[in-house]
Amino acid sequence: MTTLQIAPPRPQPKAFNHISYSAISTFQTCPLRFMFKYVLGLPVTTISSSLVFGSAMHQAVQFHFEQLLIGRPTPDLDTLLGVYQDYWETCDGQAVLFGAGEDRDALGRMADRLLRTFQQSQFAQPRGTILGIEEELRGQVVPGCPDLLARVDLIVDAGSELLVSDFKTARCSWSDDKVDDIAPQLLLYSELVKPIADGRPVKLSFAVLTKTKLPVLTVHDVPNDHQQVERTKRTVENIWRAIQSGHFFPNPGPMQCGSCSYREPCQRWAG
Numbered sequence: 001m002t003t004l005q006i007a008p009p010r011p012q013p014k015a016f017n018h019i020s021y022s023a024i025s026t027f028q029t030c031p032l033r034f035m036f037k038y039v040l041g042l043p044v045t046t047i048s049s050s051l052v053f054g055s056a057m058h059q060a061v062q063f064h065f066e067q068l069l070i071g072r073p074t075p076d077l078d079t080l081l082g083v084y085q086d087y088w089e090t091c092d093g094q095a096v097l098f099g100a101g102e103d104r105d106a107l108g109r110m111a112d113r114l115l116r117t118f119q120q121s122q123f124a125q126p127r128g129t130i131l132g133i134e135e136e137l138r139g140q141v142v143p144g145c146p147d148l149l150a151r152v153d154l155i156v157d158a159g160s161e162l163l164v165s166d167f168k169t170a171r172c173s174w175s176d177d178k179v180d181d182i183a184p185q186l187l188l189y190s191e192l193v194k195p196i197a198d199g200r201p202v203k204l205s206f207a208v209l210t211k212t213k214l215p216v217l218t219v220h221d222v223p224n225d226h227q228q229v230e231r232t233k234r235t236v237e238n239i240w241r242a243i244q245s246g247h248f249f250p251n252p253g254p255m256q257c258g259s260c261s262y263r264e265p266c267q268r269w270a271g
Protein backbone atom coordinates (compact mmCIF):
# COMPACT_ATOMS: atom_id res chain seq x y z
CA MET A 1 0.00 0.00 0.00
CA THR A 2 1.33 3.43 -0.90
CA THR A 3 1.32 6.01 1.92
CA LEU A 4 0.30 9.45 0.80
CA GLN A 5 3.06 11.88 1.83
CA ILE A 6 1.54 15.23 2.69
CA ALA A 7 3.95 18.12 2.79
CA PRO A 8 3.81 20.45 5.82
CA PRO A 9 1.83 23.65 5.14
CA ARG A 10 3.70 26.58 3.65
CA PRO A 11 4.46 29.11 6.39
CA GLN A 12 2.36 32.20 6.76
CA PRO A 13 4.16 35.37 7.89
CA LYS A 14 4.09 35.37 11.69
CA ALA A 15 4.15 38.44 13.91
CA PHE A 16 6.88 37.96 16.51
CA ASN A 17 6.51 40.31 19.47
CA HIS A 18 9.67 38.85 21.02
CA ILE A 19 12.49 36.51 20.13
CA SER A 20 14.72 34.37 22.34
CA TYR A 21 18.38 33.47 21.99
CA SER A 22 17.25 29.87 21.65
CA ALA A 23 15.18 30.82 18.57
CA ILE A 24 18.11 32.76 17.09
CA SER A 25 20.43 29.84 17.70
CA THR A 26 17.91 27.39 16.19
CA PHE A 27 17.79 29.49 13.01
CA GLN A 28 21.60 29.45 12.84
CA THR A 29 21.65 25.66 13.28
CA CYS A 30 18.88 24.92 10.77
CA PRO A 31 16.50 27.52 9.31
CA LEU A 32 13.93 24.82 8.45
CA ARG A 33 13.89 23.58 12.05
CA PHE A 34 13.27 27.19 13.11
CA MET A 35 10.32 27.36 10.71
CA PHE A 36 8.78 24.14 12.04
CA LYS A 37 9.16 25.21 15.66
CA TYR A 38 8.69 28.97 15.77
CA VAL A 39 6.69 29.80 12.62
CA LEU A 40 4.41 26.78 12.18
CA GLY A 41 4.48 25.67 15.83
CA LEU A 42 4.42 21.99 14.82
CA PRO A 43 3.89 19.68 17.81
CA VAL A 44 6.94 17.81 19.01
CA THR A 45 6.44 14.04 18.84
CA THR A 46 9.89 13.02 20.10
CA ILE A 47 12.37 14.62 22.45
CA SER A 48 16.03 13.73 22.93
CA SER A 49 17.11 12.34 26.29
CA SER A 50 19.95 14.87 26.45
CA LEU A 51 17.40 17.69 26.29
CA VAL A 52 15.30 16.18 29.09
CA PHE A 53 18.44 15.44 31.14
CA GLY A 54 19.74 19.00 30.72
CA SER A 55 16.38 20.50 31.71
CA ALA A 56 16.05 18.18 34.73
CA MET A 57 19.55 19.14 35.89
CA HIS A 58 18.66 22.78 35.39
CA GLN A 59 15.63 22.36 37.65
CA ALA A 60 17.77 20.80 40.40
CA VAL A 61 20.41 23.55 40.20
CA GLN A 62 17.70 26.21 40.13
CA PHE A 63 16.13 24.71 43.28
CA HIS A 64 19.52 24.79 45.03
CA PHE A 65 19.95 28.52 44.36
CA GLU A 66 16.32 29.28 45.25
CA GLN A 67 16.91 27.79 48.71
CA LEU A 68 19.99 30.00 49.16
CA LEU A 69 18.03 33.05 47.98
CA ILE A 70 15.35 32.59 50.65
CA GLY A 71 17.92 31.89 53.37
CA ARG A 72 17.28 28.15 53.73
CA PRO A 73 20.09 25.63 54.30
CA THR A 74 21.82 24.16 51.25
CA PRO A 75 19.61 21.27 50.04
CA ASP A 76 21.12 17.79 50.30
CA LEU A 77 21.83 15.48 47.38
CA ASP A 78 18.65 13.39 47.81
CA THR A 79 16.51 16.52 47.64
CA LEU A 80 18.21 17.66 44.43
CA LEU A 81 17.84 14.19 42.92
CA GLY A 82 14.14 14.33 43.83
CA VAL A 83 13.79 17.58 41.89
CA TYR A 84 15.66 15.98 38.98
CA GLN A 85 13.33 12.96 38.96
CA ASP A 86 10.22 15.13 39.30
CA TYR A 87 11.13 16.84 36.03
CA TRP A 88 11.28 13.48 34.24
CA GLU A 89 7.72 12.75 35.43
CA THR A 90 6.52 15.88 33.60
CA CYS A 91 7.78 14.29 30.35
CA ASP A 92 5.56 11.21 30.73
CA GLY A 93 3.67 10.61 27.53
CA GLN A 94 6.42 12.03 25.33
CA ALA A 95 8.61 9.70 23.29
CA VAL A 96 12.09 10.23 24.70
CA LEU A 97 14.88 9.21 22.30
CA PHE A 98 17.71 7.61 24.29
CA GLY A 99 21.24 7.20 22.95
CA ALA A 100 22.88 3.79 22.52
CA GLY A 101 23.22 1.94 25.84
CA GLU A 102 21.36 4.70 27.65
CA ASP A 103 18.15 4.55 29.70
CA ARG A 104 16.51 6.56 32.45
CA ASP A 105 18.27 4.59 35.24
CA ALA A 106 21.70 5.16 33.69
CA LEU A 107 20.94 8.86 33.36
CA GLY A 108 19.77 8.92 36.98
CA ARG A 109 23.16 7.55 38.07
CA MET A 110 24.86 10.19 35.96
CA ALA A 111 22.69 12.89 37.58
CA ASP A 112 23.86 11.64 40.98
CA ARG A 113 27.53 12.10 39.97
CA LEU A 114 26.96 15.49 38.38
CA LEU A 115 24.95 16.90 41.27
CA ARG A 116 27.61 15.78 43.76
CA THR A 117 30.21 17.62 41.68
CA PHE A 118 27.97 20.68 41.48
CA GLN A 119 27.44 20.72 45.25
CA GLN A 120 31.19 20.59 45.89
CA SER A 121 31.99 23.39 43.43
CA GLN A 122 32.59 27.05 44.25
CA PHE A 123 29.87 27.88 41.70
CA ALA A 124 27.28 26.40 44.09
CA GLN A 125 28.19 28.98 46.74
CA PRO A 126 28.33 32.29 44.87
CA ARG A 127 30.15 35.22 46.45
CA GLY A 128 27.68 38.08 46.92
CA THR A 129 23.91 38.42 47.04
CA ILE A 130 21.73 36.41 44.69
CA LEU A 131 19.46 38.83 42.82
CA GLY A 132 17.79 36.53 40.33
CA ILE A 133 17.39 32.88 39.38
CA GLU A 134 15.88 32.04 35.99
CA GLU A 135 15.16 35.75 35.84
CA GLU A 136 12.98 36.71 32.89
CA LEU A 137 14.28 39.88 31.25
CA ARG A 138 12.91 41.50 28.13
CA GLY A 139 13.87 44.51 26.04
CA GLN A 140 14.83 45.80 22.64
CA VAL A 141 18.51 45.08 22.19
CA VAL A 142 18.70 45.46 18.41
CA PRO A 143 16.80 48.36 16.82
CA GLY A 144 14.26 47.15 14.25
CA CYS A 145 14.09 43.65 15.78
CA PRO A 146 11.50 42.32 18.24
CA ASP A 147 12.28 42.43 21.97
CA LEU A 148 14.81 39.92 23.17
CA LEU A 149 13.27 37.64 25.81
CA ALA A 150 15.81 36.01 28.12
CA ARG A 151 15.73 33.72 31.13
CA VAL A 152 18.98 34.43 32.93
CA ASP A 153 20.07 31.45 35.05
CA LEU A 154 21.81 33.37 37.84
CA ILE A 155 22.42 37.04 38.66
CA VAL A 156 24.61 37.84 41.67
CA ASP A 157 25.40 41.25 43.13
CA ALA A 158 29.09 41.06 44.07
CA GLY A 159 29.28 44.67 45.22
CA SER A 160 31.61 46.23 42.69
CA GLU A 161 30.17 44.21 39.79
CA LEU A 162 27.20 42.12 38.71
CA LEU A 163 27.85 38.46 37.93
CA VAL A 164 25.69 36.84 35.24
CA SER A 165 26.02 33.06 34.83
CA ASP A 166 24.52 30.49 32.54
CA PHE A 167 24.55 26.82 33.54
CA LYS A 168 25.14 24.09 30.95
CA THR A 169 25.66 20.33 30.90
CA ALA A 170 27.98 19.09 28.15
CA ARG A 171 29.40 15.79 26.86
CA CYS A 172 32.96 17.00 27.48
CA SER A 173 34.89 20.06 28.64
CA TRP A 174 34.49 23.16 26.51
CA SER A 175 37.42 24.47 24.46
CA ASP A 176 38.06 28.21 24.14
CA ASP A 177 36.57 28.04 20.62
CA LYS A 178 33.38 26.50 22.00
CA VAL A 179 33.10 29.30 24.57
CA ASP A 180 33.57 31.86 21.77
CA ASP A 181 30.82 30.16 19.72
CA ILE A 182 28.27 30.33 22.55
CA ALA A 183 29.40 33.73 23.92
CA PRO A 184 26.76 35.70 21.91
CA GLN A 185 24.06 34.38 24.27
CA LEU A 186 25.66 36.05 27.29
CA LEU A 187 26.71 39.14 25.32
CA LEU A 188 23.05 39.73 24.43
CA TYR A 189 21.92 39.02 28.01
CA SER A 190 24.44 41.55 29.30
CA GLU A 191 22.58 44.26 27.36
CA LEU A 192 19.37 43.36 29.21
CA VAL A 193 21.10 43.25 32.60
CA LYS A 194 22.80 46.66 32.17
CA PRO A 195 19.86 48.69 33.59
CA ILE A 196 20.01 46.81 36.91
CA ALA A 197 23.83 47.00 37.06
CA ASP A 198 23.54 50.71 37.81
CA GLY A 199 26.73 51.60 35.94
CA ARG A 200 28.78 48.73 37.39
CA PRO A 201 30.56 46.24 35.12
CA VAL A 202 28.66 43.06 34.21
CA LYS A 203 30.83 39.95 34.41
CA LEU A 204 29.68 37.03 32.24
CA SER A 205 30.41 33.33 32.61
CA PHE A 206 29.26 29.85 31.63
CA ALA A 207 29.32 27.15 34.31
CA VAL A 208 29.78 23.89 32.39
CA LEU A 209 29.28 20.53 34.07
CA THR A 210 30.60 17.58 32.06
CA LYS A 211 28.58 14.38 31.65
CA THR A 212 31.68 12.24 32.07
CA LYS A 213 32.53 9.37 34.43
CA LEU A 214 34.41 11.87 36.58
CA PRO A 215 32.37 15.05 36.09
CA VAL A 216 34.08 18.42 36.21
CA LEU A 217 32.45 21.82 36.68
CA THR A 218 34.40 24.57 34.95
CA VAL A 219 33.51 28.25 34.95
CA HIS A 220 34.39 29.94 31.64
CA ASP A 221 34.51 33.72 31.72
CA VAL A 222 33.26 35.57 28.64
CA PRO A 223 34.92 38.96 28.01
CA ASN A 224 32.18 41.58 27.88
CA ASP A 225 33.76 43.18 24.86
CA HIS A 226 31.95 46.11 23.19
CA GLN A 227 33.09 45.11 19.70
CA GLN A 228 31.81 41.55 20.17
CA VAL A 229 28.49 42.87 21.52
CA GLU A 230 28.07 45.02 18.39
CA ARG A 231 29.06 42.11 16.14
CA THR A 232 26.44 39.93 17.86
CA LYS A 233 23.79 42.60 17.37
CA ARG A 234 24.56 42.80 13.62
CA THR A 235 24.28 39.00 13.41
CA VAL A 236 20.85 39.11 15.07
CA GLU A 237 19.80 41.92 12.70
CA ASN A 238 20.70 39.80 9.67
CA ILE A 239 19.03 36.69 11.05
CA TRP A 240 15.88 38.72 11.68
CA ARG A 241 15.92 39.94 8.05
CA ALA A 242 16.24 36.34 6.83
CA ILE A 243 13.32 35.28 9.07
CA GLN A 244 11.15 38.09 7.78
CA SER A 245 11.90 37.21 4.17
CA GLY A 246 10.91 33.58 4.83
CA HIS A 247 14.39 32.34 3.98
CA PHE A 248 13.94 28.82 5.40
CA PHE A 249 15.91 25.80 4.16
CA PRO A 250 17.19 22.52 5.62
CA ASN A 251 20.72 22.41 6.94
CA PRO A 252 21.28 18.69 7.45
CA GLY A 253 24.18 17.44 9.52
CA PRO A 254 24.86 14.63 12.00
CA MET A 255 25.07 17.02 14.96
CA GLN A 256 21.68 18.69 14.49
CA CYS A 257 19.58 16.03 12.72
CA GLY A 258 20.24 13.24 15.24
CA SER A 259 18.44 15.12 18.00
CA CYS A 260 15.89 16.91 15.79
CA SER A 261 12.22 16.46 16.70
CA TYR A 262 11.11 17.35 13.17
CA ARG A 263 12.72 14.60 11.09
CA GLU A 264 9.38 13.48 9.67
CA PRO A 265 8.10 16.87 8.46
CA CYS A 266 11.61 17.61 7.24
CA GLN A 267 11.50 14.55 4.97
CA ARG A 268 8.11 15.65 3.65
CA TRP A 269 9.11 19.28 3.13
CA ALA A 270 8.83 20.11 -0.56
CA GLY A 271 10.27 23.61 -0.58
Ligand code: SF4
Pocket residue numbers: 030032033250251252253256257260261262263266267
Ligand atom coordinates in the same frame (compact mmCIF):
# COMPACT_ATOMS: atom_id res chain seq x y z
S1 SF4 B 1 16.16 16.91 10.40
FE1 SF4 B 1 18.02 18.15 10.15
S2 SF4 B 1 17.70 19.33 8.25
FE2 SF4 B 1 15.70 18.55 8.92
S3 SF4 B 1 14.79 20.19 10.13
FE3 SF4 B 1 15.85 18.81 11.54
S4 SF4 B 1 17.90 19.69 11.78
FE4 SF4 B 1 16.99 20.60 9.94
